Amino acid sequence: QKEVEQDPGPLSVPEGAIVSLNCTYSNSAFQYFMWYRQYSRKGPELLMYTYSSGNKEDGRFTAQVDKSSKYISLFIRDSQPSDSATYLCAMKWNNAGNMLTFGGGTRLMVKP
Amino acid sequence: KAGVTQTPRYLIKTRGQQVTLSCSPISGHRSVSWYQQTPGQGLQFLFEYFSETQRNKGNFPGRFSGRQFSNSRSEMNVSTLELGDSALYLCASSPRGGAGEKLFFGSGTQLSVL
Numbered sequence: 001q002k003e004v005e006q007d008p009g010p011l012s013v014p015e016g017a018i019v020s021l022n023c024t025y026s027n028s029a030f031q032y033f034m035w036y037r038q039y040s041r042k043g044p045e046l047l048m049y050t051y052s053s054g055n056k057e058d059g060r061f062t063a064q065v066d067k068s069s070k071y072i073s074l075f076i077r078d079s080q081p082s083d084s085a086t087y088l089c090a091m092k093w094n095n096a097g098n099m100l101t102f103g104g105g106t107r108l109m110v111k112p
Numbered sequence: 113k114a115g116v117t118q119t120p121r122y123l124i125k126t127r128g129q130q131v132t133l134s135c136s137p138i139s140g141h142r143s144v145s146w147y148q149q150t151p152g153q154g155l156q157f158l159f160e161y162f163s164e165t166q167r168n169k170g171n172f173p174g175r176f177s178g179r180q181f182s183n184s185r186s187e188m189n190v191s192t193l194e195l196g197d198s199a200l201y202l203c204a205s206s207p208r209g210g211a212g213e214k215l216f217f218g219s220g221t222q223l224s225v226l
Binding site: 015031032034036041042043044045046049051088090095096097098099100101102103104105 | 116142145147154155156157160162167168170191202204208209211212213215216217218219220222
């Protein structure tokens with residue numbers, strides 16, 4: 001079993017829908033949680049960065065972390081075709097430098 | 113501000129050869145990390161360098177090595193290439209690799225081993 005599990009999708013939604021992406025993890029030492037977006041043939045782009053449990057909102061994006069359940073989520077409101085990409089969750093423990101553990105990624109397709 | 117720059121963009125090698133990939137971090141960033149991305153295993157951490165010293169290392173064989181120069185630029189080397197080394201190799205940088213810092217990725221080098 002991988003340390004970080006993520007449904008690979010693909011997830012197909014109509015434009016304007018609310019998208020929910022999720023990851024579960026097994027290592028309770030993880031303290032920092034990130035969501036990256038990756039377009040084809042590009043490097044991952046950081047979308048959200050949160051520390052410990054709680055919610056964080058940035059524009060159309062909301063990240064939630066529930067450490068008691070070892071579960072993190074990313075919500076995308078008013079989804080656009082330009083949001084079509086692979087979404088990767090990542091996490092690290094304290095004093096890990098930049099050693100991130102990634103989920104396998106969820107491919108999202110937003111149809112006009 | 114320029115982003116993380118990786119060269120070359122694409123590379124084709126044959127089994128048994130060695131390869132060197134290059135990464136220039138964002139100006140002012142001193143922590144450089146390398147990741148391997150494959151369809152089967154996803155994104156996996158290779159190693160991290162800070163101030164020319166390897167700070168963290170992932171679970172990869174010794175054929176994978178790296179180094180960092182005094183200007184923070186980094187190279188990674190893979191010796192005795194295997195077919196399974198075909199992957200997108202991503203470089204990422206941050207100011208110091210500190211706990212709350214954000215990690216920025218380059219576009220990667222796509223390596224194909226024939």
